Amino acid sequence: MVPLSWYLILSAVLFCLGVSAFLLKRNIITIFMAIELMLNAVNLSFIAFANYLGKLSGHVFVFFVMVVAAAEAAVGLAIIIAIYRTRETLNVDRVNLLKL
């Protein structure tokens, strides 16, 4: 039996990786992937606690997070495509104005 702390440490490591990637990377697609990584790090800790406590609510939360993440991915990718069409770049440092 793997102890709970290991899961939590893994979750924290994954979350920190996601944060670092979000802050350091300039490509929007990569940033998007970093967000997914952070969400899934959180999901991991939800599942770990759910298993540890023997309750289902953690699972339910994870499903909600996945649904929202899927919706967000749909919208986010659409926005990314729109940005690429108008600016011909995916570098976020050059996307600092709302107006063109």
Next chain:
Amino acid sequence: MTEDLKLWLVPLLPLIGAAINGLFGRRFKNSVVSMVALLFTALSFGWALRAVLLAPHIGTGLPYQQVLPFNWLDAGAFHVPFGFYLDQLSSIMVLVVTGVGFLIHIYAVGYMAHESGFYRFFAYLNLFMFFMLTLVLANNYLLMFVGWEGVGLASYLLIGFYFHKDSAANAGKKAFIVNRIGDFAFLIGMFLVLKNFGTLNYADVNAKLANLPPELGWGLLTAIGLLFLFGATGKSAQVPLYVWLPDAMEGPTPVSALIHAATMVTAGIYMIARSSAIFSRAPHALEVVALIGALTAIFAATMGLAQTDIKRVLAYSTVSQLGYMVLACGVAAYSAGIFHLMTHAFFKALLFLGAGSVIHAIGGEQDMRHMGGLRKQIPVTFWVMTVATFTIAGFPPLAGFFSKDEILWQTWNNSQALWLVGIVTAGLTSFYMFRLWFMTFFGESRLQSHGHHDSHGHADDHGHGGGVHESPWIMLAPLVLLAVLSAIGGFVGVPHALGGHNEIGEYLSKALTPAAIGTHAAEAIETAEHAGSSTELTFAAISVGVAALGFFMAWFLYYKRRELPGKIVARMHGIYLMVLHKYYIDEGYDQLFVKPLMWISKHVLWLFMDQKLIDGTINGAGAASQGIGGGLRQMQSGNIRSYAAWIAAGAAAVVAFMIWRGVHQ
């Protein structure tokens, strides 16, 4: 039950005139404007005359009161209604104001004919009439105060009528501000009355006073009296607040005649006489009143000696004559004061209007050194001025003789020192008035070419070319009427000693409260009544003698030996300069009050309070939010990764805080 006299119509009519001219006068022709102004003033005079003749006080001696069904002021249980009051005192005042006012309106039509702002002038003049009539007809002190302030406003507007001239605008401000000082004291006096008697209505106050014994020490009544007196010194140009009146001569001459000689400046005397119930019970206050009056009379008379501007001589003479009236009130001879007020209104209005006619005739010149020899050229003006000059000097049987003599006689019985001041003043008055007369009308002409007068800065802006010419009939007619009044106006008050019945004294005595029994003033009046008529006649002879002395002095110095005044001036240069500069009172006030106030206003109120404190706070608040905003703006660069960094930092901070809390619990 008496007939409804509709007293409120008397002040209302001029207000209608003022409203019509003020609102629509710009589009009217001058003739229409003057018709409106004259019509409403004449109606007001007629209605006042009708009211005075029908009023019950003629028969019963009781004042007529009319209270309109709405209030000027409602404050809890305290109400001040629009109430009008007609007794012997207000009857005389209302007739003087409307009558002399109407004559001056007629004169002004001719005098102002070539001025711009004709409609404005008449609107102000009618407005003045409205406020003055409110003042004299009010049945309580507060409504009187409304008129009191209103005439101050009208006076300010009319002194500054030539507002494009700095000196006129400043004179207007000076008059208004100096008056405010007196008004303040009047207001406090009124508060004292209200606090202690619970009413401001004359009849109620008098009724409550009737039960009080005379106040032999210094107490409430004395305080009220002194505050009222200080209020009167502002409006009636007494020491120490007289300084505004000579400067007020910047206004057009009819204004000087109406407001600053005949009517408005007598408001203070009216107020003192109206409060006779208070003053008569406060002997100490009365003493101060007499002292102020005598001081003003002689002080202003000496200042009049060295003036060269014809209107300024008359201005100082007005101050001096007002001093006489205050002196009369101070010896509890209120009716003598009011009698002098009436005759003064006639002859001083005449003097001013005559001076205006002279100024008009020679194209705006006001300096008497540049006049001379006008007797033949403007004969009508000369003759009316002669009547006025002899009247003010106190030659019998002209009006001024009777009224001034009555005052001096009553003063003698009260205090011989004050009488001495009064008789010296009478001599000085006679001297400077005949000086004016000789310098203006006799000798050879010293007229200078036109255009010169501008350099004096006092000119009325009244030149319109041409040689010396007599004024038109519309100006002369009021002059002649006033001359007749000046000549015969005194016969209503011929003293018993001269075989008369002193009708005006009898008439007024019902409206005035005599000095309380047991006080010095009451004893003096008692003495006067019991003195033989031969004593009174002796004093009349003395005052005529003094007037004649003044005449001969003026004749000798300004007609016979005209080189002498220059020599005397050279001999007594210091004194002459002091008198010429009016004892440096204006300069003294300037140093004592105006300069420090200006300094405080500039450095404390403006540069510190306004600029540093208030502006500093507001600008500081603006600058601070701008600075904070500028700092916070850096966070919103639009760079997505920096937003993310802020969010991460914030999240880290929250987590750190929660861990810290967890550790510490």
